[in-house]
Amino acid sequence: MDGDHAVRAEGLVKEYGGKETKRALDGFDLTVRRGTVHGLLGPNGAGKTTAVRVLSTLLRFDGGRAEVGGVDVASRPRQVRRRIGLAGQYAAVDEVLTGRQNLEMFGRLFHLGGRRARVRATELLDQFGLADAGGKGVGKYSGGMRRRLDLAASMILTPDVLFLDEPTTGLDPRGRGEVWESVRELVAAGTTVLLTTQYLEEADKLASRITVIDQGRAIAEDSPEGLKRSVGGDRIEIVVTEASELSRAAKIVARGGAEPVVDEEALRVHAPVADRVAALTDAARTLQDEGVAVEDIGLRRPSLDDVFLQLTGRAA
Template sequence: MTTTYAVLSEGLEKRFGQVHALRGLDLAVAEGTVCGMLGPNGAGKTTAVRLLTTLLAPDAGSARVAGHDVVREQDAVRRRIGVTGQSASVDVELTGRQNLRLFARLHGMRGATGRGRADELLDRFALSDAADRAAGTYSGGMRRRLDLAASLLTRPRVLFLDEPTTGLDPQSRNQIWSAVRDLAAEGTTVLLTTQYLEEADQLADGIVLIDQGRAAVTGTPAELKARIGSYAEVVVATEAALPQAAAVLDRLTGSEPHLDAARRTVGAVCPDPTLTLPRVVRELDAAAVPILDASLRPPTLDEVFLRLTGAANSRKELVT
C-alpha cells in the first residue's frame, strides 16, 4: 500500500547570519499520524515549524504540506493547516467566546456558521462554563486549550503544535494530550515539537530526533528503544558508593554511566542483550558495592536521545 505523506521535506536549509539553524532537514510524516519532533534548545525544531507553516522561506531544499509546496503555494498550505505556537495567542481582554468568534471571522466564517463552530469547540475543550469570562482570567491550561481550539476552527488537515504544554501542570498537560489523541483518531495529522520526552512517548506514532539542524534518527518509540537495548540502573546505599557502582556498570555495559547524586542512582545503556540482572548484582557484590536496588529495564526516550544523538549536555533541557 502506498503511503501518503501530509508533511514531506527534503534538504531544508536555513541560516540566520552565522547561525546554521537547519542543515538539510528531511521529514516524512504519514497522513493521520502524530509525529514527535524532539531535540534540545537550538536544535532547529521551531525553525522547521516556521518553514513548514510558511512563516519563513527556506534557503535551500523543498517541502510540501498537505500536498502543496510551502514556497510556491503558500495560500493553499495555510488553508489546510492549524498552528499552535509556544505561547498562547489569545486576546486576554476578550472572552473565550469572543476570541473564537473573532478567529472564525478572520477565517471567513460568517454569521451562524462561525458562532456555531466557536460554541462547538468551547464545548469540546470543556470551556463552555468559562466562555463569557475574559481570557485574562483563565489558567495557563485553559488558555492553551482555547489556543488549540482556535487552531481547529477550520478543521485543518495538518496541525502543528510547537511545545504546546510547556509550563503546564500535569492535569492541564493530560487534557492537551487527550485532545491530541482525539484529533489523531479523527484523521488529523499532527506534528508535535516538544522537550518533554514522556509527551512524545505517550502521543507519537513516529519520532524524529533533531540534532544540529538535521534528522539524526527516526522511528517509532519502540524501534528507537530497541536500537539501544536495555538500561541498567542501580540505587546505592551511600553517595560515596556512586563511583564504585559507575565503574562496574562501565565495565559491564561499555557505556558511559550517568550518576544522580540526589537519588543515589547510577545508570547506563546496555547494548548487550546477553547481560542479565543476576550478573549485574553479582558483579556489584564482588566489588563490595552496597546497593539498595538494581534493575535492567527498557530504556526511556531520554536515554535513547542521549545515546543516539550524543547530546550529553541536553538532559537538563529535555527533562523536567
C-alpha cells in the same frame, strides 16, 4: 511525493545572513504520515521552530522542497495555509474576551461570517471540553484551559495538518495532561499533528514516530520504542550507600558477564542484562550475602533522555 504523508520535506535549507551566514536548517529531511502525531525533538537552537515556521509558510526557505497536505510550500503558500493550523509556544487568545468571543473573533478573521462563526465556536467549545467556561473571561482560565482554547482557535477551519510548537510550555502536570488529551482526540478525528517539544515524556506519550534534529539536520527517526532500543536493552542499576562499596558492587554485577559502568559521583553501578528477573534476583541475593550496603537496586529500561543524550551529546 506520495499521498501517504501529510508533511514531507527534502533537503530543506534556511540561512540567516549577516557577517557570518548561519544555517538554521542544513539539508533537513522529514516525513509525517497522515493521521498521526509526529514528534520533533532537539536541543535549543537545533532548528525545530525554524522547521515549523518554514513548513507553515511563515518563513521562506533557501533550498530543498516541501509539501504540506500534498501542496508545494514554495509555489502555493496560500493553498497550504488553507490546510493547516498553528499553535505556537504561547497562547494567542485575548484574555479580556470570553472563550466564546475569542473563537467567534477567529472565525470572522477566517471569513466564516457571523452565523457560521457562532456555530463553529459552539462546536469547538464542546469538542475541547470548554462549553461550561465559554462565557467566562479568558483571564480567569487555568493554563491548561487557555492552551485548549488556543488549540480550538487553531482548528477553526478543521485543518488537515496542525503544527504544535511546544504547546505545553509553562503548564503544570494537570494542564499538560489536558492538552495531551485534546491532541489525542484531534488525531482520532483525522488531523495530522507535527509536535515540537522539549518535554521528552510528552513526545513519548503522544508521538507514534519521532525525528531528532540537531544543527539543522535530522539525525534519527523511529518510533519512541525503536529509538530507545537503539541505545541498548535493559540494565541493572545499584546505588550503594558509601563510595567504598562501589568496587564490590561492580564485581557482583560483572558476574553476569557484562562490563559494569561505575558512576562515583552518584554512587551508582549499572550494566546491561539479558535475563532481567534472574539478574536482579541473583544480584540482590549476592549483595545481601556479602553485606554490601545498598541504597537502591532495580531494573531500568532506556528512556528518551538516554536517546537524546547519546544522539546529541547533551541532556534534554
